Amino acid sequence: MPLHINTPLLESRPLSLAAGRSIWLKMDALQPPGSFKIRGIGAACEHHAKAGKRRFVSSSGGNAGIAVAYAGRRLGMPVSVFVPETATELAKALIRQEGAEVIVHGASWQEANERAMSALDADTAFIHPFDDPLLWTGHATMIDEVVAEGLSFDAVALSVGGGGLMSGIVEGLARNSLAHIPIIAVETEGAASLADAMEAGQRVQLPAITSIATSLGARIVSERAFEVTQTQSVDSVVVSDHAAVEACLRFLDDHRVLVEPACGATLALAYSHMDALSRYNRVLMIACGGATASLAQLQAWHTA
Template sequence: MNNRRGTSRRDMTLHIHTPYVQSQPYSRQLAKPVWLKMEAAQPSGSFKLRGIGALCEAQRSAGAQRFISSSGGNAGIAVAYCGRKLGVPVSVVVPESTPQRARDLIRQEGAGLVVHGAAWAEAHAFAQSLIGPGDAFVHPFDDPVIWHGHATLVDEMAAAGHKPGAILLAVGGGGLLCGVMEGLQRNGWSNVPVVAVETEGADCFARSIAQGKPVELATISSVATSLGAKRPCDGALEWAAHREIYNVVMSDAQAVKAALRFLDEHRVVVEPACGAALAALDCGHPALKAASSVAVVVCGGATVTAQQLHDLAARFD
């Protein structure tokens, strides 16, 4: 938690202000400014801390005695971090697909961990069955309070004075997308095109937009397990109904390659889910070509190591 002298408790947040910096390698490649909103620098390792921190603060103020959450990894880490900082016990349910590293990080924050089900949907249902008196459920992405918290990353971009010509971000369940759309609207940036990126096998949002109705995937087959929601939240679909959001679907191999490139050029490890958004810089989408500049939400992800990225890349090769 920020401990700036002269700052009131009301102004403190569990998340931090993250760098918003221009990438020279990507700017040279695209021949235009490419800005990076470095959410990988959050204490929990991903953007999730913004919205989940806001929700945990609100629930603690309302008297919550325990936080219960379901997660594919990063949301659980964020809830566990918040619980430790706020002094509230935490129980997180993750599916079998959650990497061991994510499980270890959740436990290291002092939270209880339960592994249940093959995918997040099964873990989510089980987590809800555990809710008892005094417990507060922390959804990993589908809550207006979470979206409001995520929107602060756009507030910071606006305060920095660099309005992009387009924004690139990864989409799983749609929480980040909802937050960015809210942030664009409240900062008067509603004319900024948004390109939403998924990986093949975790592309429920793109399929839902294509079919004009919510689509639930039978399984998640992508290695980008942080994008592992089988169905997008209604809030994301509502935004898409009245604002044009461009969909891009990348392969797992492209996402991993982009994550490794980011490690080499920017010295930061990010998950394949984040790599998908970075990979889309090479996709040649018309909205990106037409933009005078591009901002990428480097959403981060703490559940992968550099060696694991290299191992994945070798498997695809």
């Protein structure tokens, strides 16, 4: 039995009316740890457990760390998650709630990741938050489920941080003979490392992450994610933090589900960036979720 669940596929009447076209939601915000991350991370953890590893180490300021902690608890494996100083108290509490150890190190994810790598030994598996083929294969199950339900769609909209979700969706499309379907890759201003890479024609590193959507806060996208932009049809869209937060609040009213700004960035396409969808009739949106933003925090951001 996999660690993730098959999530609902919903036609969103509110988003469809707002966007002027049919919007379908893959509701991975309803995964047990709160985000899509458990699909790939769960698959990776199960792989390493079967290979004889006895401990998991990860580096994440949020959803990936929560997913590793959840997988470790379910598999009976100890977990250590290295988080940067910018990790929220809520994120740390949710990781600890799953029984994992939290180690705070460094000003950014890169520094926390370097410290995590130094904590490995022969019995320990490192679970990367986004850059691992095991993760991509797990994330691809989203498309398997959509296809199994018989839905046809002419674009997939998703949020991009390090690029693990996009890499997985592309793999899922390919294995279901849908490689021709375009991707709409959404980022927030201040975390748009994919958009910058596409403009430059090569991967570039952002000097800093200034977006509140810290789950999208990879200063450089994975090599695989950039490769996808060279071989697939990928539309890059960058939205403001305000648009992402407002989308989260509207989505809460429309669907009674709380997501964080990293997910709100994609939802903002329907609410405020409809032009980005103008070429498509039926769009599959990945409601990727996110557990590290509270309602109070969203409201504070919205009024700031």
